[in-house]
Amino acid sequence: MASVLFEIPGMHSGRLFGLFLEVLIVVLALYYMTREKPPYIRRVAALDAIEEAIGRSTEMGKPVFFSYGIASRGFDLRTLIGISLLSHVARVCARNETQLIVPTGGSEGSYIVRPTVEETVKTAYTLEGKPELFDPDNIPFFSGQQYAYVGGYIGAMQRNPPGAVIACSHASEHMNIAETANAMGALTIMAPSSTGKTAVLATASDYLIFPEEAGAGAAYLSKEPSELASIRVQDILKWMAIALMIIGVIAATSGSDLINRLVST
């Protein structure tokens, strides 16, 4: 760690730039959340695959399995992205009158998340004008234990072969789900939540949604200002990171550690 550029009395040393970034993110997020005009957002290819997968299941008369992960940390970023995608998938399924099965459980955090998921699916069916098609038995709770949940999930797929399986934000069980779905002949769309899982699922799924794409996809589909703002602010911060790195590297190579000291301040 480089030494700090300066210190402010009453503040802990080395935390100023962090606080500055936090405040900047908050201000930018609030600005984009309240702005009338939504930011430009490019089409995410994997989203087309979701529609295609549901369409294929409808033609085959088979159900669609969708899971949002095991929510091991309750309502964290990945789970919320999963639920956001779920509300879209549920609407398309309701429109096509395709059976949608949403396995829940898998962790202690999942107990708190489950009721929200049920509400989300119910709302989607109501918004499509088909509340009578909503069946709570299609949102089974398998277990609060990760691998017991996987056992239930896999068993359900084996008994009721799906046309498509869309699984987001899972932990290590992602591979078990993908492999079983492949074995059952389903079209698999996997949205892993980390680098390691992305690498292994690249070999085991028909369509792969990168961790960041899932977030952008959720925002794109929901058109919800706060989710769109999230994507916009991420891009701005990435631009900022690139700028800091390029300037910093040029400075460091020419003998100045100004940028390193600035960000360490």
Next chain:
Amino acid sequence: MIEFMELSIAVFGAFIAMCMFSTLYGKSNPLYVFAEESYVGFATGLVVIMAIMYIYRAGIQGILAGDWILSVGIILGLMTLTRLSREYAYISRLPIGISVAVQLALSMRTIIFSRFIRHINATVMNLFPADSQLMLYRWTIFLSLIPMLTFFFYTTEMKGPLSWSAKAGEYILYLSLGVVFAQTYMGRLGMFVGFMQSLTLPPWKIPILISTMIIVLAAVVILDKANLADRWIPG
């Protein structure tokens, strides 16, 4: 002389492990369900007893030692139990809200350092150090990181140099994922090798392992061929 305890653990442990492995046969069967339901029951029991122990040690012991403010934690914790009732579930909003707010603050106050600033710091380096290997590493990280970041832009139109950079980023991303795949395989294999080692050491366990393997495999095949596998599994 092998103690009965040790022997029974080795025999039952190998048997139930093989029951779990039987899922690799490709079909659900009662032996697998036996292993799975045993795991759900015992593991949930373990988690519960550990949670009680934690509440006792970090909470009750503290209150008994005079740190009375911790009793707020116990009261709020008891309030979360109202989630079990449809009528009074709203009461649980307060403790859950407080708990989420603390987690959020803990994460927000540190993640900017551990997942942003420190990584910018680590990238901002002199690209011409004396050590040639270090120079190669630094150049590679710098030149691979920026295209990969541009690949993940969503609110900027991909035109001109940006689209070239994003394309390069995509190739680098797949190359990197290859490396990550290999490391992931190493991890899972390490677990498997380590586990099989625990079933073969000390050597008196070897016959137990081999016989349970044969028994479980035979049982699964027989159940499948006799169409009995489906009868005893939960529907």
Next chain:
Amino acid sequence: MSMFFKRKDIQLTIVVLTFLVVFIPYFFNIPALDAFSKKLITIASLVNGFTLALAIHSQFRRASNQWRRKSRGYYWGAYMLICLIMMILFGIIGQESAPWHWVMFAVINPLSSVNYCILAFYLSGSAARAFRARSIQAFMLLAAGSIVLLYQAPLTGAVFPVIDPIALYLTNTFAVSVSRTIYLGLATASIVLGVRMLTGREVSFLGFAREE
């Protein structure tokens, strides 16, 4: 009184105040607030412990539903509950007791182990089946993966030392930059999510339904 718990604005105000109590002393040197925030953190860790009651409740509900409907294999639910209750009893008897020790090593140890190491099989299977150089991207994945796989077998480095620097180069550079790319996006996304929660735009965690 129930309005206190039911009103979204009151609940959100409490959330924001709690947040600030923990957030501010991390940056500013305010000893009294810092001491209070430390206690609040311990309190939150205790509250989380209680959510386990929801776990038992859900397991009981699942088992009793199976029993009531007499669906196929309904007795497994009862078996699972017996295991659960037995484990709690063993825990009460003591963590040094023989039954506890037996369950930990004869049941939980092998099952927990198999659950994860079975992934080695799935990974091998999918690599053997799907690791194909279908496109330039897939070729890059395959080439880098193969070099590192070769290096990871300890024998290779001992017999062909030339593989080590190449594989170390790949693991020390590309694997680092891909993780860094993900981290930089993750940090910002997490903070924006925090803003959404604190400003009431994401309220599902409080039990309010998510609407389209």
Next chain:
Amino acid sequence: MVSESETEGGILRFLATIDIRIVYFLLFVVVVGPLLYPIGMPISVSPDTVEFHDVIAEMGPDDIVLLHLGTEFSGWNELSAGSTASMRMLIEQGAKVAIISAHPEAISISPLLYNSLSDVMDANDYKYMEDTIDLGYMHPNEAAVASTASDFHGTVRTDYLGASIEGTFLDDINTAEDWSLIIDIQTGVQSAAMLNHYRVSYGAPIAKHCIGVSVPGAKADLDAELLVGVLPSLRGGAELETLIGAKGPGVAAMDAFSIAHYMLLIFVVLGNIGYFGYQRSASRRTTVGR
């Protein structure tokens, strides 16, 4: 009669669409075989392991080390060799060690660790409560990790069996910065929380022994100086055993480890030959048909 090209197509087709269960069966064989009949293949030691070793080697009788068990039984199969070797080094150097579990299953792992090193502890007159303490399951969630980092004695008062820790070497620990070193045995349980609340907030040095899945992320953290050492997977454990001259289960597992890696590579190569050969011959047949 079957023509030559069709036979070739048959083999290539077999390679391209191999039955997964053959792969599964062979993986069992190549792992169990060398464990039953060890070959004793040589292994090389990587720079990461040397760096991790050097960090632990600096610890002495005045140092208090936290061994953080963020693993369940499954991860322990992969990490036991490296963890035992690390603990052996600490015992031999006389450093004080406290153990905290972050997973319910880990409470039964610490006794395994002590048992496997009981002779080393006896030989070095290393005693429970005087030199080492097992604090049990104290990290169930992120808030709990932050709590032990910022107010250790406000959260932890007894060892795992309820004996008071007052008057022990842990009296010197108040916040995370008082630990000389943290050895984090990780499958991902409270791993980020340890970085955020021990390292970023208090600057405590963390050396991480992690499963293969976490290695890329750990390498990035090592590069960013959030970690002081990374010991990757079972292979790292075997290398550490080799470095300290205490060859054990880690080294013994390396035969199976090597062969299973080669097996996967062979399948990938054969699969690609099958894929290209089968596809090419398939397209040739189509062309002739036209």
